[in-house]
Amino acid sequence: MISRPKNHTISKFTAKLLVRLFMLSLLFAFAPALLEDKTARPLGDTFVYIDNKWAFLFPGLLFLSFLALLILTLRNKYEKTDLNWMLSLNTALLITYVVLLYIRLYPIIFG
Numbered sequence: 849m850i851s852r853p854k855n856h857t858i859s860k861f862t863a864k865l866l867v868r869l870f871m872l873s874l875l876f877a878f879a880p881a882l883l884e885d886k887t888a889r890p891l892g893d894t895f896v897y898i899d900n901k902w903a904f905l906f907p908g909l910l911f912l913s914f915l916a917l918l919i920l921t922l923r924n925k926y927e928k929t930d931l932n933w934m935l936s937l938n939t940a941l942l943i944t945y946v947v948l949l950y951i952r953l954y955p956i957i958f959g
Contacts, residue, residue: 859932866939873946880957888959914938
């Protein structure tokens, strides 16, 4: 049996946990579609206007880097500690962004 450093075990656990939490938080995006009878108005009549289109640039880059890091980490089967920690940091930032977005959109959708 190969003895691994404790840091590797912690980074592997953290990366897997945060990726699963992010996937779970993405599932909450389907809540308005499932609970449409409890929304303030029909989803087809709900609009969000964003003044600054550049606001999509950095979340998009963050999501693309998440996909790249996830592919690299899965290809290496969570064996590289540095990739695990980079994926963990990236996923934590994405979870924070998604939670803040949900907090902002909740009053608009559910009134």
